Amino acid sequence: xxxxxxxxxxxxPNTRQFxxxxxxxIITQSKDRLAEQINQYNSKFxxxxxxxxxxNLDTEETNRLGLMKLHPEVFADTPRIDIVQxxxxxxxxxxxxxxxxxxTRAEKRGGGRKPWPQKGLGRARHGSIRSPIFRGGGRxxxxxxxxxxFYMLPFWLRLKGLTTTLSIKLAQxxxxxxxxxxxxxxxKEYIKSLVEKRNWGPSVLIVDDNDIMPxxxxxxxxxxxxxxxxxxxxxxxxxxxxxxxxxxxxxxxEKIQEKIxxxxxxxDAYKMEAKFKVNQN
Amino acid sequence: xxxxxLLKLQKQLIPxxxxxxSIAIMSIKCGRFKSSEKFQGIQxxxxxxxxxxxxxxxxxxxxxxxxxxxxxxxxxxxxxGWQPQNPExxxxxxxFIKRTRNFMLPVYLDVTFRGTRRKTFIKNxxxxxxxLEQDLIDVIKQRIGNNPVYSQINEMNRSITIKGDxxxxxxxxxYSIGL
Amino acid sequence: MASLKHTSEKALQMLRxxxxxxxxxxxxxxxxxxxxxxxxxxxxxxxxGNGQKRWTVLRLGYDCSNSPFYLRFKYxxxxxxxxxxxxYPPITLKTLQMLIDSNRLDTSRPIDVASLCTTGxxxxxxxxxxxxxxxxxxxxxxxxxxxxxEVQHASELVIAAIEKNGGVIRTAYYDQKALHxxxxxxxxxxxxxxxxxxxxxxxxxxxxxSNPKNRGYLADPEAISHERLVLAQKYGYKLPKIEDDxxxxxLIETKDPRQIxxxxxxxxxVNLKDKCxxxxxxxx
Numbered sequence: 001x002x003x004x005x006x007x008x009x010x011x012x013p014n015t016r017q018f019x020x021x022x023x024x025x026i027i028t029q030s031k032d033r034l035a036e037q038i039n040q041y042n043s044k045f046x047x048x049x050x051x052x053x054x055x056n057l058d059t060e061e062t063n064r065l066g067l068m069k070l071h072p073e074v075f076a077d078t079p080r081i082d083i084v085q086x087x088x089x090x091x092x093x094x095x096x097x098x099x100x101x102x103x104t105r106a107e108k109r110g111g112g113r114k115p116w117p118q119k120g121l122g123r124a125r126h127g128s129i130r131s132p133i134f135r136g137g138g139r140x141x142x143x144x145x146x147x148x149x150f151y152m153l154p155f156w157l158r159l160k161g162l163t164t165t166l167s168i169k170l171a172q173x174x175x176x177x178x179x180x181x182x183x184x185x186x187x188k189e190y191i192k193s194l195v196e197k198r199n200w201g202p203s204v205l206i207v208d209d210n211d212i213m214p215x216x217x218x219x220x221x222x223x224x225x226x227x228x229x230x231x232x233x234x235x236x237x238x239x240x241x242x243x244x245x246x247x248x249x250x251x252x253x254e255k256i257q258e259k260i261x262x263x264x265x266x267x268d269a270y271k272m273e274a275k276f277k278v279n280q281n
Numbered sequence: 282x283x284x285x286x287l288l289k290l291q292k293q294l295i296p297x298x299x300x301x302x303s304i305a306i307m308s309i310k311c312g313r314f315k316s317s318e319k320f321q322g323i324q325x326x327x328x329x330x331x332x333x334x335x336x337x338x339x340x341x342x343x344x345x346x347x348x349x350x351x352x353x354x355x356x357x358x359x360x361x362g363w364q365p366q367n368p369e370x371x372x373x374x375x376x377f378i379k380r381t382r383n384f385m386l387p388v389y390l391d392v393t394f395r396g397t398r399r400k401t402f403i404k405n406x407x408x409x410x411x412x413l414e415q416d417l418i419d420v421i422k423q424r425i426g427n428n429p430v431y432s433q434i435n436e437m438n439r440s441i442t443i444k445g446d447x448x449x450x451x452x453x454x455x456y457s458i459g460l
Numbered sequence: 461m462a463s464l465k466h467t468s469e470k471a472l473q474m475l476r477x478x479x480x481x482x483x484x485x486x487x488x489x490x491x492x493x494x495x496x497x498x499x500x501x502x503x504x505x506x507x508x509g510n511g512q513k514r515w516t517v518l519r520l521g522y523d524c525s526n527s528p529f530y531l532r533f534k535y536x537x538x539x540x541x542x543x544x545x546x547x548y549p550p551i552t553l554k555t556l557q558m559l560i561d562s563n564r565l566d567t568s569r570p571i572d573v574a575s576l577c578t579t580g581x582x583x584x585x586x587x588x589x590x591x592x593x594x595x596x597x598x599x600x601x602x603x604x605x606x607x608x609x610e611v612q613h614a615s616e617l618v619i620a621a622i623e624k625n626g627g628v629i630r631t632a633y634y635d636q637k638a639l640h641x642x643x644x645x646x647x648x649x650x651x652x653x654x655x656x657x658x659x660x661x662x663x664x665x666x667x668x669x670s671n672p673k674n675r676g677y678l679a680d681p682e683a684i685s686h687e688r689l690v691l692a693q694k695y696g697y698k699l700p701k702i703e704d705d706x707x708x709x710x711l712i713e714t715k716d717p718r719q720i721x722x723x724x725x726x727x728x729x730v731n732l733k734d735k736c737x738x739x740x741x742x743x744x
Binding site: 045 | 346347348349350376377379382407408
């Protein structure tokens with residue numbers, strides 16, 4: 001069903017219709033053609049769709065099999081470095097639990113007895129040797145373990161983070177689209193030399209739309225720690241920055257566009273903006 | 282079972298107490314595991330029939346609504362004053378304003394200092410922002426005469442801020458030029 | 461060739477000549493995170509909320525007197541019965557017209573609370589004593605749509621504006637439980653409960669919903685059609701003949717007073733996953 005949705009959504013800017021509208025669309029029935037006219041952007045002032053080569057993984061040298069158009073709202077979004085940083089920070093911190101712990105005066109050993117009488121000694125009055133003003137005393141407002149640092153970054157910021165990072169990757173020539181992940185051998189040297197020859201960055205993140213990948217590539221990349229496989233649902237800003245090169249399969253690229261475009265135009269966005277609740281009942 | 286009996290009791294009491302009955306029926310959270318009734322056995326299950334592809338399904342589909350924001354259509358007139366973007370009209374303009382995801386104009390009213398300060402804020406501007414500002418000032422001066430119009434351009438933010446409440450005026454102008 | 465006139469294009473072009481973006485060279489906007497400084501020293505220090513050598517945090521409601529304000533005046537007459545007052549969040553005719561213009565609302569089907577809530581632009585919170593929507597007459601002069609709408613309250617001018625354009629308006633009452641189902645039908649169907657029956661209005665609302673002047677759903681249809689004529693004469697417009705309208709069947713579509721959703725009777729369970737309906741078998 002979403003495939004139908006994305007097909008209508010991919011009818012974008014200019015007169016270039018790179019995806020034809022299906023005859024039976026969920027959202028727009030006979031209104032398709034009228035919608036096209038309204039949707040025609042002025043080519044002067046809006047980013048154009050991006051074109052990428054569809055490469056192969058069969059041979060070590062690059063073979064260009066065709067062209068693919070990528071939606072500008074996903075792959076040509078304004079590069080917001082600050083949003084990228086906030087996403088990365090969120091990804092680090094939302095699951096971080098601090099186990100730093102300092103004892104309070106009650107938890108410190110000793111300190112139950114009044115150290116010296118209240119009056120008569122000419123000394124300051126104290127009730128316990130473990131009070132915070134004492135050396136070796138308890139810490140008043142110290143870290144208390146376990147302290148979670150969970151928070152939810154707003155929905156639109158998370159979405160913007162993905163689109164921005166994908167755009168940056170594409171702009172900096174670190175994004176490649178391949179037809180599929182079929183390789184001739186399961187030898188890790190094959191993948192290593194492929195990456196070398198193609199001048200892909202030392203670390204490569206390969207994204208497929210399904211989480212069950214072809215056998216050969218799974219075995220080949222298993223030994224290599226810096227070339228990893230990932231399904232589309234695992235795509236995140238941190239990983240995209242961590243790995244130098246991002247390799248998407250054609251199916252993965254389409255699925256990513258589908259999901260992001262859907263989220264950019266969903267009617268129930270107010271549910272995403274609502275306060276995060278663990279109990280989703 | 283106990284809860285339902287309690288409700289029956291409430292129903293008997295209510296007419297005497299003359300309380301709004303509808304409020305007395307609280308939302309029963311049967312959908313939750315803990316508060317839903319225990320299964321009493323298949324023999325106590327009500328007699329039901331399952332109808333595949335029922336004729337009422339079109340009503341269900343309508344209730345679910347569309348998952349995506351529908352695209353606007355070209356119509357002969359828009360009585361509310363709202364208009365969709367018109368590529369034929371805005372083609373020649375040196376600037377462009379992108380509509381929001383709900384196809385509305387990104388022209389907003391900022392009200393601060395307990396209502397004493399009003400500013401008109403326009404964002405998502407592309408192209409020659411200085412020309413747009415000048416055009417907007419001309420439109421405003423047609424209304425207020427030769428008085429100064431205080432405006433600010435933020436090129437990094439791609440926005441214009443104008444002191445005063447000219448939201449409807451600017452919206453009408455932008456609709457008229459096809460943006 | 462990517463157009464360089466858009467700001468994002470310029471920025472992306474700039475990035476091509478800059479080092480690869482990585483975890484090591486990203487940062488937030490300057491001054492976006494301000495470290496809250498603790499009070500120390502002459503002006504920000506002192507007792508940090510505590511008194512001098514004392515614990516002086518006052519409990520909630522305490523006003524340093526023997527009998528605090530909230531205990532002296534236990535209630536105020538002005539809010540008596542506030543929990544019984546129904547709220548109806550307003551929708552202007554102008555907003556309604558704008559939604560129809562922008563193709564957000566489908567006028568080929570009757571509009572009710574469910575249709576308005578599924579647009580994603582309106583929400584009803586039954587827990588906050590909201591009982592549905594009311595239509596406001598702002599924008600009555602520009603309202604030109606022909607719709608079949610069911611709200612919970614509408615003024616005379618609103619009714620006139622809608623009927624003038626050949627539409628149909630009804631006011632109907634939904635109790636809280638029915639409203640919970642209606643405001644988010646998808647969520648309700650996913651609960652797997654049978655559709656409940658709608659309750660009749662409470663005593664203070666029966667009069668309103670039985671009055672044909674308000675186009676109440678409990679009113680006599682004959683009386684309503686008489687009132688339509690009366691209103692047309694009052695406001696001076698020609699009453700369109702609904703019978704001659706091609707959308708006649710849609711315009712006269714109403715719900716039973718015990719029905720929540722159009723077309724779906726109480727007692728059935730809607731199974732969204734398997735796309736089927738579970739109906740109770742009626743023993744003949």
